[in-house]
Amino acid sequence: MSKKKDTFLNMVVSLFVITIIAGFSLGFVNDLTIAPKAKAKLEKKVNALKLVLPNFDNNPVDEIQLVASENIKDSVELYPAFSKNEFAGAAVIGSSEKGFSGLIKLMIGFKENGEIQSIAVLEQKETPGLGTKMKDEKFLAQFRDKNPSTYNLKVKKDGGEVDALTGATISSRAFGEATQMAFDEFMKNKENLKTPKN
Secondary structure, three states: OHHHHHHHHHHHHHHHHHHHHHHHHHHHHHHHHHHHHHHHHHHHHHHHHHHHOOOOOOOOOOOOEEEOOOOOOOOEEEEEEEEOOEEEEEEEEEEEEEEOOEEEEEEEEEEOOOOEEEEEEEEOOOOOOOHHHHHOHHHHHOOOOOOOOOOOOOEHHHOOOEOOEOOEHHHHHHHHHHHHHHHHHHHHHHHHHOOOOO
């Protein structure tokens, strides 16, 4: 009987020690990867800014403005672009939780007049081969040079002007909603964006 008790106690102690060591190891590895993850995330944003903004010669990341919005929990990120100290437009991160698989996060570049320069998909978990086609040029092209004040960003099925992705109407709706949200924030904050921080 005492042998069984000793074996059980040894197993419990061993499991406890293994758990402690594993926990510290995971924490240590996590600490090591925080900086590279943050650097990769920033690099992704910088590349998206280059893709979606009109020509600029400032550093939009240094000029970032965060504004509260009733539509989302976090602040909305706005990145103003300047060329020769003249306001050229801004990139705004728009998001929607109404994608088929949840969050869709976009970076939308707007020209000074409110027209869409371009859009980059930052985050999505949509169905491969269906909703993921929101990254395709054919889908994105229908938004370029369109001004959401006159171009209805809803899908045609809902009375809008956007050709929905085949088999992914929900994803297309969320994409349009995120784009509209970004446009609304751009227009609301446009005057504040026009003054360079430096």
